[in-house]
Amino acid sequence: MTKLLIADRDHNERAGISWLVSSYAIPFDKVLLAGSVAALFQIMETEIPDVVCIEIDMIPKDQWDNFRELTKRYIQKVIVMTAEATFERAIQGIELHAYDLWVKHKSPDYMKQVLNKCYKSLIKTKEKHYPDNILNTQSAVSYRSLFLPHETASTHSRLLLMQLENPKKQTLLLSFLQEYPFHNPPVLLPLSNMIVCVFIFDLRYPLKHLKHIGNRILTEWEERYSEPLSLVLYDTNNPSLSLNEKYLHARQALEIRFFKGYRQLSVIEEKVNWVIIDPFLTPSEQREWINMLNDADRDKLKHWMYQEFLNLTEPYPEPGLLRTRLTSILAQVRRFMKSHNLDEGTIEVRYHQVFETILYNPILYRIVQEFLLYLFEVFEQAKRHKDVSRKDIIEQAILYIEGHYHNPDLRLEDVASHVGRSPAYFSSLVTKRQGSSFRQLLTAIRIKEAQRLLLDTKISVQEIAEKTGFINANYFSKVFKGKMGITPRSYRNHKG
Known part of the structure; x- marks a missing residue:
């Protein structure tokens, strides 16, 4: 018309x-x-x-x-x-x-x-x-020619594949394309997760014209809607390729969004050849990760992840292999979690969420950011768990001392063994958390109980010394006076 x-x-x-x-x-x-x-x-x-x-x-x-x-x-x-x-x-x-x-x-x-x-x-x-034989070919473009390898269509076809991040909005994209003012409309073939646009052009028609159309569509879609859209324009000089072969190459090229993100037009003239890599961590990389995790070195971890995954250039590694590499790293994080008893509760739920993100999120940058945020959560949880664990050890130790202070032979080694720590570590932990040595802590507990017995009972000082773990009444009186400033008898009489 x-x-x-x-x-x-x-x-x-x-x-x-x-x-x-x-x-x-x-x-x-x-x-x-x-x-x-x-x-x-x-x-x-x-x-x-x-x-x-x-x-x-x-x-x-x-x-x-x-x-x-x-x-x-x-x-x-x-x-x-x-x-x-x-x-x-x-x-x-x-x-x-x-x-x-x-x-x-x-x-x-x-x-x-x-x-x-x-x-x-x-x-x-x-x-x-647009000679008649090309225009007539447009009617021959169909799902059959797109999917069946032996069906042929015009060698002058160029494909523009469009994929939304949210496939539920595909009806909106189809309506947009059906109303779009193409000078020479393409054949639109909607699929479950993309829309294939087949343009029929004479080979003398410049590719830059179709690139202009693709960029214009992307711009006008962005102006009207906020839904992220990815476009792949596939053009080849190989006249022997069927429409099905072109479609398979173009569909594979959609994976480039894994590296570039949405809101991009990628122009592909040949089949994408991914670089094959070994996805698993080498022994030296495993040791490096163990050290970074144990040191909770956030800056070093962030630099490692960015260098490994966000500085990639074409030709890109096969996306599936990168996902496998990320799960290999996550396995190291899992071991770190288990060593800090973090494999339960909300942090365990987050672990499974990150695992799902690695497997299914379409954009590499988002996966890396989510991974790093999770790592930092693990570090925070490990720190809190360590602090709580230290606090629990002291509480367990105090409870044990309060139950055994009457034993004059009670030693640091006995309490350390009860809480499952070495005497040296336990001694330093008591000093750090309580601000006093083990001997001072034990003496304070004994003197506190002696005060109660002096005020609340009429038993002798000798008996009180025996009940509170002192070797004899003289030593008890000496220690009591050193702490309270007066003798046990004066302390009792002062009450009256």
């Missing part, structure tokens, strides 16, 4: 040219009319006319660049009309690559002659770029 748009502020001018086209049977299939700049821009974008007959004086200076860009993007031929034959108008016509320049009022015969020539030139251009 060929379309002619007549844009003029004067209703009579619009009606006159439209009448001329109709009366002289100039074979445009559809004639569109615009009386304002807003209507002109809307029709140009929605109807995509082949020819625009425009009163150039109606375009204000602040809208000129927009009009010129729309003309370049959508319109094949432009006829410029003006009320004044000025140098400025001539320059504007040249900028638009105008087919002809009319100074009002041209004779109907001249206008008819130009419009007829413009139409014939337009038809020849279409036949040149």
Whole structure:
């Protein structure tokens, strides 16, 4: 279908040219009319006319660049009309690559002659770029030719694959493409997780034109919706490839988003050849990870992960192997968790979430960020667990001492053995947590109990010394006075 748009502020001018086209049977299939700049821009974008007959004086200076860009993007031929034959108008016509320049009022015969020539030139251009055998092939493009290896389609097909991050929004993308003003619409083949656009072009049609279309689609989609979209344009000079083979290569190329992310157009001219790597950590890398984890060295771990996964360049490693490598690293983290008794509760739930992220998240950068956040959570949990563990040891030790202080032979080694620590470690831990030595802690507990017995009972000082673990009454009295400043008898009498 060929379309002619007549844009003029004067209703009579619009009606006159439209009448001329109709009366002289100039074979445009559809004639569109615009009386304002807003209507002109809307029709140009929605109807995509082949020819625009425009009163150039109606375009204000602040809208000129927009009009010129729309003309370049959508319109094949432009006829410029003006009320004044000025140098400025001539320059504007040249900028638009105008087919002809009319100074009002041209004779109907001249206008008819130009419009007829413009139409014939337009038809020849279409036949040149879209001969019948190519246009007919478009109807042969189907799911069958896409999926079956022995089905053939036009060797002039180019594929543009589109994949949303959220497949539930695919209906929205399909509607967007169905309404999109393609100059020569592609065959749209929606699949469960992508939409395949098959463009039929003469090989002389430049690839950069389709790249321009892909980037424009991406830009306009972003302006209207916030859903991340990935595009792969597949073009090859190999005429022997079937549509099915092209589709398989293009589908594989969609995996490039694993490295580049969404909101990108990737142009692929050959099958993607992934680099094969050994995904498992070497013994030296395992030792390095053990050291980094034990040191909780966040900066070193972050640098290692960024260097290993986020500084990759083409040709890229096979994405599945990188996922395996990440799970190999996660196994080291798992061992660290077990050694700190962290394999339960919320941190265990987070471990399984990170494992799922590694397996299924489509973007490598997101996986690495999630992995690092989880690592830092593990370090925080390990630190808290260590602090709690230390606190528990002291509490266990105090409870044991309170149950055995009456034993004059109670030693540091006995209590350390009870809490499962070496005497040296336990001694330093008591000093750090309690601010006193083991002997001072034991003595304080004995003196506290002696105070209670002196005040609450009438038993002798000798008996109190025996009940609180002192070897004799004299030693008890000496220690008591050293702590309290008075003898046990004075302390009891002071009560009265």
